[in-house]
Amino acid sequence: MRSFLLPFVLLSLGLAASSDPILSRWIVHERRSHIPSGWSLARRHDASAVVPLRFALAQSNVENIEEYLYDVSHPSSPNYGKHWSAAKVASTFAPSRDSVDAVRNWLIESGIESHRITLSASGGWLELETTVREAEDLLHTSYNVYGHETGVKHVACESYHLPEHLVPHVDFVTPTVHFDAKLSKRFDGGQPLKSVGQPSSGNGPKMVAQALDMTTLGQLATCDKYITPLCLRALYNFWYTPESKENTYGVVEYTPQSYLQSDLNMFAKQFGPDLVGVTPKTYDIDGGMYAGSSKNITFDNNGESDLDLQYAMNLVTAAQPVTLYQVGDLVEGASFNNFLDAIDGSYCKFMSGDDPSQDGIYPDPMTGGYKGPEACGTVKPTNVISTSYGYDEADLTPFYAARQCDEYAKLGMMGITIVYSSGDNGVAGNSGVCLNPDGTQSANGKIFNPAFPSTCPYVTSVGATQVVSGKTVVDPESACEKVIRSGGGFSNYFALPEYQKEAVTSYLKNYPPSYPSNIWNSTGRSRAYPDLSANGANYVVAVDGNFSLVYGTSAAAPVVGAMLAMVNDARLAKGKKTLGFINPLIYSADFAGGFHDITNGTNAGCGTPGFNTSRGWDPVTGLGTPNFPVLLELWKNMD
Structure with missing residues (x-):
């Protein structure tokens, strides 16, 4: 279809x-x-x-x-895990x-x-x-x-x-x-968007406090106030030591977002001493640049990358190298298509995936821009790729969005798992804007504004939860309702995928939203998101030499990515294939026990309380948060 x-x-x-x-x-x-x-x-x-x-x-x-993607991704398929080569993908879709x-x-x-x-x-x-x-x-x-x-x-x-x-x-x-x-x-x-990495252009983390005194922070006893790697391990029973030497895990950052090694060292010294001095394996794509000068050392430029890498690296431990894809130069920046060009040569060769109105065009003719050739199939994709950036679906034409969505399907066919954060403004879009009846977006719009690529049915979208104030890591979490709201809802572009039909139909039948149909896509026939969630509140992050308190689905995405990377490690160690596209499996009955159901909270936006959480899947926290040991055993036992 x-x-x-x-x-x-x-x-x-x-x-x-x-x-x-x-x-x-x-x-x-x-x-x-x-x-x-x-x-x-x-x-x-x-x-x-x-x-x-x-x-x-x-x-x-x-x-x-x-059909091709489900053939290698659906648990009942005899070809489950028999992923395609890049050459086969290219020739099939030329x-x-x-x-x-x-x-x-x-x-x-x-x-x-x-x-x-x-x-x-x-x-x-x-x-x-x-x-x-x-x-x-x-x-x-x-x-x-x-x-x-x-x-x-x-x-x-x-x-x-x-x-x-x-x-x-x-x-x-x-x-x-x-x-x-x-x-x-x-x-x-x-102002026109120059790069998905520009401050406020995506799902960037929100900081509420700086210069935290780490000597006053407890560990598990204060996880309702300060999330650390230990809190996350306790929440999701995420204890695993990597075994395979073949496994890979990647995080994507878009210039001007960039990490500071001094921040990585500061975080490692506090939470993982074996990572002090460790740098990610880095691919500079289309002139990918780092903070460099002092004018670029700010939370807006370093917060996202510092957050992603500190938690990704810590949770997979020093035994599993993390790959950083740094995309775009400081002058022009880049889009998702620039990254996709770099990891799949068929995308730029056959799709010519770049639109000068949206994507970075290289060589960059501007003064100080990257003068080298555009990256096209020059970088090997990792087994799991986590991205904490996003657009509003309405920012893109349907053809542009559909074309990119198809590329995520091709990556899934090749055994690659794509994870995206779902957004931080509930049913509203980035910066809290909503849709108007004529399709424009504004702060006083009333129509729910879905996120992309989360609405693409071929990615795994991650929402955000929080430890309830006064509760502990053994108590049920709620949807994140402090500082941010977990992005979620129903697409205006993409059809309801087969793997999601039972879950979405059940939600709409048993917990029907009370909003009029002219402010949300109430047809029951469109892609719903997120697919799952993880904690996105009160993260302790080293940024620009200080420990800061950070919120965002952008925190939840690399955490989920880290867990999926470790599942891949376990499968590879047993001689099995990588996970690839996981959605058909996680929505299947066999995986019903693999998630902690979240039944408290909403995702407010557009002048409404948003959607409600519920038993089972919901458009706030998806299927819930990972129960890592259960998921690990389920996936280890899959052929």
């Missing part, structure tokens, strides 16, 4: 305008519902101006991607010759000389330079120039058409509607 479902979901929320009437054989291929925040229409584009028109050719077999010929023949029939049409070296794009007038005739559209309040100019159209017979062969066309992914970001007074 194709992984996104705009028609019934967006229309049910009133977020999309009605389609253009079909003109002869032409149908609308993509449309934007609004001009992104901070932008205004400047003028019609000059008819004689030249634009580089690019047709992203549809991948072969993408309609079967879920655009077909039929797609190349169909688009090329149409262009020639439309009056484009054949010598002007170029097939990219990857085989994923057909490219040509046209005048604006020519492009408008080809796509039955009108090109405009838009101006941003910062002075940036951008060329785009409101919608475009393709002949009906081309629709199965073309994912999308650029330049057309694809500038809202980058430009609808509304942080810092509406």
